[in-house]
Amino acid sequence: MGAAALGFIYALLSDSDLEPRLREVVILRAAQRSDAPYAFAQHAAIATSVGVPQTKISSLRNGEVPDHVFDERERAALAFADEVLDRSHSSAPTFARVRERFSARQVVELVLTTGCFRMMSRLVTLLELEPEPSFGVQALQRAGEPLRA
Helix, strand or coil, rough: HHHHHHHHHHHHHHHCCCCCCHHHHHHHHHHHHHCCHHHHHHHHHHHCCCCCCCCHHHHHHHCCCCCCCCHHHHHHHHHHHHHHHHCCCCCHHHHHHHHHCHHHHHHHHHHHHHHHHEEEHHHHHHHCEEEEEEEEHHHHCCCCCCCCC
């Protein structure tokens, strides 16, 4: 079971149409909103490795999405992720905003990424894993799934 879950996570991290920076911004939002410092720390390192600026990581750590830090596409994805995290659907205006900016495949990947990392955030929080040095970038490279920048 664990290998299948890891395979799914690796696919989301390495074989997605979402650009890696946007993907990591969404993952960080899911981790922060799920109160998962372990997941946030792991993905902050991955985010840095794919070029997410520290200002964005810090804003997400603080639960903030300022207009001057995030572009419109990122804000649309984050608003969508927030609604997916809060309920089982997105509002019509938010869904329309996302559909204008993302392909159908990317919308599905936004849902899958948000849901998967909410689940993983809950898992590591429930298991009370303590933050540790990040191993995410190296684990992906060892698995033969290079990160696309």
